[in-house]
Amino acid sequence: MSLINRLLLQCRSGFEKEAAAEITDQCGSVGIYGYCTLNENDGYLFFHIQQEGYAEKAVRELRFREFIFIRQWMACGDCQQLEREDRVSQIEAYIQGFPTCSDLWVEHPDTTDGRELATFSRKFGSALAQTLRKSGFLQKEKPNKALRLVLFVLTGSDIYIGYSAVANSAPWPLGIPRLKFPKKAPSRSTLKLEEAWHWFIPKNEWDERLAHGSRAVDLGAAPGGWTWQLVQRSMFVAAVDNGPMQPDLMETGQVNHVQEDAYKFIPDQPVNLMVCDVVDKPIKTADMAADWVINGWCSEAIFNLKLPMKQRYQEVVACFNLIAERFMKAGLGYELSAKHLYHDREEITCLLRIR
Ligand SMILES: C[S@@+](CC[C@H](N)C(=O)[O-])C[C@H]1O[C@@H](n2cnc3c(N)ncnc32)[C@H](O)[C@@H]1O
Incomplete structure (x- = not known):
């Protein structure tokens, strides 16, 4: 069974330290202890949790709306190195023992390199979702209880696999709302x-x-x-x-x-x-x-x-x-x-x- 022992947190590139200080404070305030690892400008970081089972507790109980610098999050385990020819069945094997989820998002770092994975994420996500719906892993649930299966892709084969609570995470993939710039507005602000x-x-x-x-x-x-x-x-x-x-x-x-x-x-x-x-x-x-x-x-x-x-x-x-x-x-x-x-x-x- 996969070990879900960390939080993957997304933020604006360059704000990893702020997100780290924030998650350490937030987790500490509810008795969840751990440590952060990050690389500056990656646009994501990890909070490793020492208590078993507490990563799921965190994504359900900490209030996402109170985060300032954290743009999106999920609970996950180590990065999985998947063979490209057989990604779907390896993912299916990995998520055995995961709680049932209501939908699937495939996300990637919001960086210059990461954005190159947007097309792959969309296509792979819709193919995988179809398979997981057929197999019964993805099932409709009440939005306040539902979990979302999330893949965070670093390359076509290096992927973090985890989940977030639908009602307690960003309502937009990567935490990015798609707003159209109104042509007549005087400034991008x-x-x-x-x-x-x-x-x-x-x-x-x-x-x-x-x-x-x-x-x-x-x-x-x-x-x-x-x-x-x-x-x-x-x-x-x-x-x-x-x-x-x-x-x-x-x-x-x-x-x-x-x-x-x-x-x-x-x-x-x-x-x-x-x-x-x-x-x-x-x-x-x-x-x-x-x-x-x-x-x-x-x-x-x-x-x-x-x-x-x-x-x-x-x-x-x-x-x-x-x-x-x-x-x-x-x-x-x-x-x-x-x-x-x-x-x-x-x-x-x-x-x-x-x-
Ligand atoms: C970032 S810009 C505002 C952009 C504006 N929100 C927009 O969407 O077009 C900041 C503005 O604050 C103004 N400003 C700076 N200090 C000010 C002050 N003490 N009183 C009034 N305006 C000030 C500047 O003149 C500048 O136009």
Whole structure:
């Protein structure tokens, strides 16, 4: 029987150390102990677990939604060296003793080399899924209980074979949402805000939380990629930036360009949503976001914390501690979610609101 004793964690290439610090903290907090192995810029790493049976416990019980730097994950064993002529039957033999799974994904590292395996992954995945459905290994289960069989391919024959919990892992293969760049948007940054909405706000809450006709403030708005998304939702936007906004956006009549310092701006009346993409010290932005929510200037805030420094994970922890302190002093409960989104670069995106 295959020994499932490690977690395979995917992250943006270059963020392996942050993902390692995060999984070590998360596992430690629920009594799962182990150590990480990684190579910088691989886009994935391992957390080896010392307690038998705990890798499955981890993928079921740790909350994937609380991970920041980890983009996707699964429980697995050692890398399998498969003979190319007979991959399917070797995989079938390996997964005997695995719990039944409801579907199959074949993933690969999101690196220049790894992306060359995308076509192989898709074709091999659909052939293997057919075989496993026929043999009864893949069976429909309730989504909240279902496991997914995952192959993580390094080459056509070096493959990690494991599983993840469907409801407790990324809803997109490799943790990458397929968003199309809107041609009329003024900057590529526009996809960061769109992805943030998909990740942080359940679709059935969009009409209420991103309501048509509601008011928003975009701090550090120029040239207007984020404002463009807000305008698409029929919101009225105060776009705060000394830089120029895209003229087409201004012609919509939904945007008021305010040439002021983002950190000093206070809205005349409360708004539904504040968003902020200013490049500045993360602690300064975290403090400002806390001001907005605690003072009721906005119902919720979506902001980027820029992380050009070496100790990124520690910097994020310091920002979250500051927010915790601010809300404790104010005697308020809050919800804070954070993610290193696919469209983020050296930054993470956060959502903050009163609970
Ligand atoms: C990364 S860009 C924003 C891109 C924008 N979200 C988009 O999608 O097009 C950061 C912006 O923050 C602005 N900025 C930097 N510091 C600022 C400050 N203190 N107050 C207002 N704007 C600021 C810059 O002028 C720049 O336009």
